[in-house]
Amino acid sequence: MxxxxxxxxxxxxxxxxxxxxxxxxxxxxxxxxxxxxxxxxxxxxxxxxxxxxxxxxxxxxxxxxxxxxxxxxxxxxxxxxxxxxxxxxxxxxxxxxxxxxxxxxxxxxxxxxxxxxxxxxxxxxxxxxxxxxxxxxxxxxxxxxxxxxxxxxxxxxxxxxxxxxxxxxxxxxxxxxxxxxxxxxxxxxxxxxxxxxxxxxxxxxxxxxxxxxxxxxxxxxxxxxxxxxxxxxxxxxxxxxxxxxxxxxxxxxxxxxxxxxxxxxxHPSRDIRLFVAAEFDKVKRTHHLGRTLDGDWPSDADVDEIVEKSSGQFIYAATVMRFISSSSASPAHSLDRVRGIRPIVKNSPFAELDAIYTHILSQVEDWGSAKNILAGQLILPTVKASDAMMGLRCTIDLLLAPLGLTQSDIESNLSDLVAVVQYSRETENVVFYHASLRDFLCDESRSKALYIDLVLFAEKLARAHIPAMTNFYNVEIFCSIFALVKTDTPLLRDALISWKPWKPETLHNCEKDQWRMRTIGHQCIVALRGLYYPYDYSFYQTILRKWLAWFSDLEIPRRDLFNDDTPEANKIWDDIQRSRSGEKTASKVAFWKKLPSLSKIRPSMK
Structure with missing residues (x-):
């Protein structure tokens, strides 16, 4: 003052x-x-x-x-x-x-x-x-x-x-x-x-x-x-x-x-770092096992991790430091429990934080939609980083559109969660105020009924994107999501079987579009093989044949889709090409058969 x-x-x-x-x-x-x-x-x-x-x-x-x-x-x-x-x-x-x-x-x-x-x-x-x-x-x-x-x-x-x-x-x-x-x-x-x-x-x-x-x-x-x-x-x-x-x-x-x-x-991160450093110094001075700590404990990386997980909010750092300082166990062991290196035996270091997250998330009117939005944001960075996307822009509303969620729906559903997340109109993505919220949502032992299973969500989202594959961009999004699918379900099989391959009337930029499709095709074949090859080879062959036939229609060379490590794909590809060759020959024969005899159309010599 x-x-x-x-x-x-x-x-x-x-x-x-x-x-x-x-x-x-x-x-x-x-x-x-x-x-x-x-x-x-x-x-x-x-x-x-x-x-x-x-x-x-x-x-x-x-x-x-x-x-x-x-x-x-x-x-x-x-x-x-x-x-x-x-x-x-x-x-x-x-x-x-x-x-x-x-x-x-x-x-x-x-x-x-x-x-x-x-x-x-x-x-x-x-x-x-x-x-x-x-x-x-x-x-x-x-x-x-x-x-x-x-x-x-x-x-x-x-x-x-x-x-x-x-x-x-x-x-x-x-x-x-x-x-x-x-x-x-x-x-x-x-x-x-x-x-x-x-x-x-x-x-x-x-x-x-x-x-x-x-x-x-x-x-x-x-x-x-x-x-x-x-x-x-x-x-x-x-x-x-x-x-x-x-x-x-x-x-x-x-x-x-x-x-x-x-x-x-x-500048909260600067202040949080100051607070964390001071608290660690206090622990080393006052804890009854402080004498057992190494002189260079904690490491700079340990402090950096706490500051980063705090995401500019003091509560994470305060909760962690309170746990380390108040526990009768070695501060080094307590820090390892915070970092997940050492198992938590009894008291969780995040009990206070989890109670706050649980209360806030429990106030949401439509948890089903909010859960889809949060899960979508959690996997969005992985989708954007995939080879299939190749740096293309992908926003949360585009990712969730097949689930029936518009930008307006996303903003409305998150309005009850402004204490922990916010929809950014600038980036068209969801901003997590707390990095530790991700850990909470993905750890069933902490989040209980609010747990988000990203494996199941990836399957659900991939299935929803299959009917939406009507342009190159949507195909790229699907393949990026499909690469994350680790579990098979009857609904996913039905969707893959029911999909009718889309074929563009024209390739506006033939060289560029084919290059994109080569990358997409390779990633999709790898994902299909990982999901079905070891468990249901017959179904794998059926879906692989459909996809390879589509890639053949798009005139994508075999060498760009798979290599010698996938002999079954080579065999199916050869079958498709022989079949296509036979169809072309039969078509030509039928064409010539329809033509009248040359003797009938040759003008008479006078």
């Missing part, structure tokens, strides 16, 4: 009109309160969630930014708090993917506010804590903190609770109006000197009543109404994932808010 702002706080402080206040660390405690006032405030205390307050003893998730990390984000937020920017932007939205470190940033900001004497009240939502996963305790908890550093309001609040005993049953907007806005404005308007702005910190809005998302919208609208009133003393910092309904709500709020989305622009 700037020196100017700190100087201003010394002279103009919201605390200046308070009396009988003791500030100890991060807690505010009012004293010399009459028992009558205390009793009349019991309805308020009954609705307070103590676990939602900064540094509360009941919080199981206290986190803060590691020194030297997220400095750029901190500077931007503190500049906004200081009022150095647009004063009309009284709400700041900090958003980002799951595990990006939003709560750590909010907690660190809150602690810095306390250090600098900035009046602040906070509320930390947490889905797993029934005392702070709903909006019912928000106003009471914020008001409790305001009263702690401004006890002069207690009499007014006690009177209000006496005249409006059911105020906590009213809408969230009315609660803010009667319990916070009106009482605080009374003090602000009656102050002899300008009072400082009051900061409200609300973390994890997406974890508030997540089953009824309209409650989150109601809360944001109420906060906006509180901050947007003329001469309002309130500024509000909100943190959440960028869920679609929250994005729409902030769009409705409009220009009165500022925002940051935690992405690569803020």
């Amino acid at each position: 700037t020196q100017r702002a700190r100087s201003q706080r010394r002279s103009v402080n919201f605390l200046q009109s308070a009396s009988n206040v003791v500030i100890t660390g991060g807690s505010f405690t009012g004293i010399q309160e009459t028992s009558g006032q205390n009793n009349s405030l019991e309805p308020l205390y009954a609705h307070v969630s103590s676990n939602a307050i900064l540094n509360a003893g009941g919080r199981a998730d206290p986190v803060r930014c590691h020194p030297g990390t997220r400095d750029e984000v901190m500077r931007i937020i503190e500049k906004w708090i200081d009022g150095d920017g647009d004063l009309s932007r009284r709400i700041f939205w900090l958003s980002g993917p799951a595990g990006a470190g939003k709560t750590a940033i909010i907690q660190t900001i809150a602690e810095r506010c306390i250090q600098h004497g900035l009046p602040m009240a906070n509320y930390f939502f947490f889905r797993a804590d029934s005392t702070r996963n709903h909006a019912g305790s928000v106003v009471a908890t914020l008001l409790y903190q305001i009263l702690e550093f401004h006890p002069g309001l207690k009499a007014n609040i006690a009177t209000l609770l006496d005249t409006k005993p059911l105020v906590f049953d009213q809408s969230i907007r009315d609660q803010f109006k009667y319990l916070i806005d009106t009482p605080v404005r009374t003090v602000v308007d009656g102050a002899s000197a300008p009072t400082q702005r009051l900061l409200l910190l609300i973390d994890g809005v997406d974890e508030c009543s997540s089953e009824t998302k309209h409650v989150q919208g109601d809360l944001l609208h109420a906060l906006h109404h509180l901050a947007s009133q003329q001469n309002s003393p309130f500024i509000i910092l909100v943190a959440s994932r960028a869920e679609p309904h929250l994005v729409m709500t902030f769009n409705e709020i409009g220009s009165s808010n500022d925002s940051i989305f935690l992405d690569e622009n803020y």
Whole structure:
């Protein structure tokens, strides 16, 4: 925070009109309160969630930014708090993917506010804590903190609770109006000197009543109404994932808010590397088996792997380092378990991460479609890298089109998963915010019912692409997918038998198209052989004959399709050529037979 702002706080402080206040660390405690006032405030205390307050003893998730990390984000937020920017932007939205470190940033900001004497009240939502996963305790908890550093309001609040005993049953907007806005404005308007702005910190809005998302919208609208009133003393910092309904709500709020989305622009990998290196140093110093570690442990490659798997999100690195540091086993063994080198005996290092992924994925309305989209993105890089594609562009919507999924379907189905993935219009592919999500989805022991079997999906996708082979591009996509198929099914056999080979009327670029088809043909024959030759030679011959006949129609030379390692293909090819030669001879004979005798058409000699 700037020196100017700190100087201003010394002279103009919201605390200046308070009396009988003791500030100890991060807690505010009012004293010399009459028992009558205390009793009349019991309805308020009954609705307070103590676990939602900064540094509360009941919080199981206290986190803060590691020194030297997220400095750029901190500077931007503190500049906004200081009022150095647009004063009309009284709400700041900090958003980002799951595990990006939003709560750590909010907690660190809150602690810095306390250090600098900035009046602040906070509320930390947490889905797993029934005392702070709903909006019912928000106003009471914020008001409790305001009263702690401004006890002069207690009499007014006690009177209000006496005249409006059911105020906590009213809408969230009315609660803010009667319990916070009106009482605080009374003090602000009656102050002899300008009072400082009051900061409200609300973390994890997406974890508030997540089953009824309209409650989150109601809360944001109420906060906006509180901050947007003329001469309002309130500024509000909100943190959440960028869920679609929250994005729409902030769009409705409009220009009165500022925002940051935690992405690569803020150099998270650099910060994560700093954090991981510091944590490893701490493990080596403090772990009871630290003396058994080699001097060069961990290797640079070990650190690089953790940073890479984090994908710019702190939660993976934090989870891994917490597991290594808290396990009684050798830190070297714990790291090997994280890397998959050593089997996991009992406690998984990814239990916390898996719980987050499971919850997010379980919220999807159409998991079947979402599963196809995620599986498609998981195999897309392999498809694009295959010889058959030869560097041609392939997007997720083109890959999944035979499954009936359009670009619009993909965007819509992924809207519930914005905390972990996002559809990129720029690349027309799905972006995974967490590299570790791939590991989770493909490990049945971790993902359970959400497991994605890429072997089965490759078969399903290849089967869907067979009827779509009506141009060179679709043939190339099919062959690239078919090369990934490792399991045979009756449905796949039916599709291969039913396919009617497509033949272009013309080869627009004969030399180029034939070169492409040679590569495609070779890859397809190799895939067919690997799938059927050892297990069902008769079926293999049937399908191979169909494909070789098609390649022969396209005038692709034998030498470009297979070599001497596939004698059965050579034999079938020769049979096809003999048959074609016989057909041509028979056709010529039939042609000449239809012609009249030369003697009949030769003009008579006169």
